[in-house]
Amino acid sequence: MRFGRLTVISQVKSDQWNNHRFECRCDCGNLVQVRASHLRRGEIQSCTCLREIIRGRLNYRHGDATQNNIASLLRCWYGMKSRCLNPKNQDFKYYGARGIIINFPDYETFRRYVNENLGPRPSPNHTVDRINNNGNYEPGNLRWATKSEQRQNQGPRLSRKLRAILETSLLDYGDDL
DSSP, rough: EETTTTEEEEEEOOTTTTTOOEEEEEETTTTEEEHHHHHHHHHHSSHHHHHHHHHHHGGGGGGGOTTTTTTHHHHHHHHHHHHHHHSSTTTTTGGGGOOOOBBSHHHHHHHHHHHIIIIIIIIITEEESSTTTSSSOOTSSEEEEHHHHHHHHHHOOOOHHHHHHHHHHHHHHHHGO
């Protein structure tokens, strides 16, 4: 059974609070013992190698590291994945819930596509954007865009206040609708 980068090998003795624990092998080869509840909730997805990648200790090889050692393109990749795959992400309703998917199997394929087809990032104000707002993150549907360009491309969103008014109005009608 897989959880992120961890593959469960065997169940080990419960800890002093009687929490079930598993021994897992990380994709990097390390062995780690993890609480079952942490695996289920997605709180632990690797030994510590993923944290090091995210923090940017290993990102210099990507060639687009920023001052704080985190590659902006890698941050973009994790943001895309979270919006499309994580129902707990506040923007999931605009991406994953609408069926928007990522058609790149991994970060390296995405990075290679961006570098070969979009070229270097024009400025720190530019991020990767979907040309067709209803399309997927896929070859031919990506471009560099500023925040203002992206706002012009996004679908309509209701303000919280207007959404609350509409929901209240609809509730008033009850089963009459």
